[in-house]
Amino acid sequence: MKILALVHTQADGGLPKAALETLTAAVNLNAQLGGTLAVGVLGANAAAAADTVAGCGAAAFLAVGDASVAQPRYATDAAAAAALIQAAGAEIVLAPGTSRFARCLPGVAHRVGAQIDTHIVTLCGEGGAVHAQRWFYRQRILGSFSRAARPWLLLVDAGVHAAWQGSAGAAHAQAVAVAFADEDLRTAVTGIQAPAADAQTIRPDAQLLFVAGAGWTKKQKDGQAHIGDAGRLIQDFLGKAKASLGSSKSLVDIQSEGQETLSFMSHMNQVGQTGSTPRHPKGLATCCHGEEPHAVGWRFINERRAVNLDPNCGWAQGKADVVYVADAFEVMAKVNALLG
Ligand SMILES: Cc1cc2nc3c(=O)[nH]c(=O)nc-3n(C[C@H](O)[C@H](O)[C@H](O)COP(=O)(O)OP(=O)(O)OC[C@H]3O[C@@H](n4cnc5c(N)ncnc54)[C@H](O)[C@@H]3O)c2cc1C
Secondary structure (H helix, E strand, O other), rough: OOOEEEEOOOOOOOHHHHHHHHHHOOOOHHHHHEEEEEEEEEEOOOHHHHHHOHHHHHHHHHEEHHEEEEEOOHHHHHHHHHHHHHHHHOOOOEOOOOOOOHHHHHHHHHHOOEEEEEOEEEEEEEOOOEEEEEEOOOOOOOEEEEEOOOEEEEEEEOOOOOOOOOOOOOOEEOOOOOOOOHHHHOOOOOOOOOOOOOOOOOOOOOOOEEEOOHHHHHOOOOOOOOOHHHHHHHHHHHHHHHEEEEEEEEEEHHOOOOOOOOOOOOOHEEEEEEEEEEEEOOOEOOOOOOOHHHHHOOOOOEEEEEEEEEOOOOHHHHOOEEEEEOOOHHHHHHHHHHHO
């Protein structure tokens, strides 16, 4: 079976971690199937990036490194990815589920007559068949499936495979020529607007997810709300612990309703049924009640703790490993002091 690990480079010309994780999945699948592995790289410095994974055991390395694919753009990325899949004669294509690929690969699947599945978390090869798993219904149901159709494109979720590690070398990547049409080049990326690195509160690689709930904005025992204090305590903690920031829906909604709230919080931070499902080794929920739709987003947090004034909160009813029945303002002030 011909397996292609299809990856792209990032702005610095290197391969993103998600690409190396996909490469691990492809190497393992290839070993299970006794197939032939190829690596296809697109983006700036594609051939040099192929050299960094030269020791992965691939029989062939293919690259599209033209200036046209230096920046993510649907039309050129789709044309380049289709050319790489066709040049490799790939039957199974594994690609990282990055925003760049999530955008263009469904169109690529159509162009090369392939089937495509996204959010793959497990892959295994057995007797010539490929079996995949992904979660459905907001991570409540784990589905196992296989397809006979070839090519079959599988977008692999980040954070489930170890990043490939091995020797670099001379991959001698074969440059694949792509005939870009004039209209493929119509759209230009003119700049990137992003918050400063220290203002970025969503940190997928952090050891700890700190979740703030609506309680931070509620009246406290003196009858007053202390939103300014809450903001300072939370930001101080995030900076010291290098934690990622999550939020309950209630807290995000208060923000959109225009009430005074935490300025650094947006709907992007929301964790839960309608929010994200982050994966961190540890999680700490503060001033949030631990309701089911919220707690479902914590499915992949290994160790869960919560601070809540209410001994009957949802966390105390079996959703957290440890619940501190305490005032989160006091607890976090003490924690910040201990962190120095
Ligand atoms: C279909 C559906 C989908 C939903 N999806 C999501 C989702 O994706 N994500 C999500 O978050 N929610 C979701 N919800 C809403 C969810 O059910 C809850 O309403 C919401 O998560 C509650 O947020 P909260 O715990 O921050 O607020 P609250 O329920 O208001 O809880 C505030 C908590 O703060 C505590 N508290 C107050 N002061 C302090 C203090 N000083 N120290 C310690 N504790 C204190 C209180 O005891 C209370 O438990 C969904 C609901 C529905 C119906």
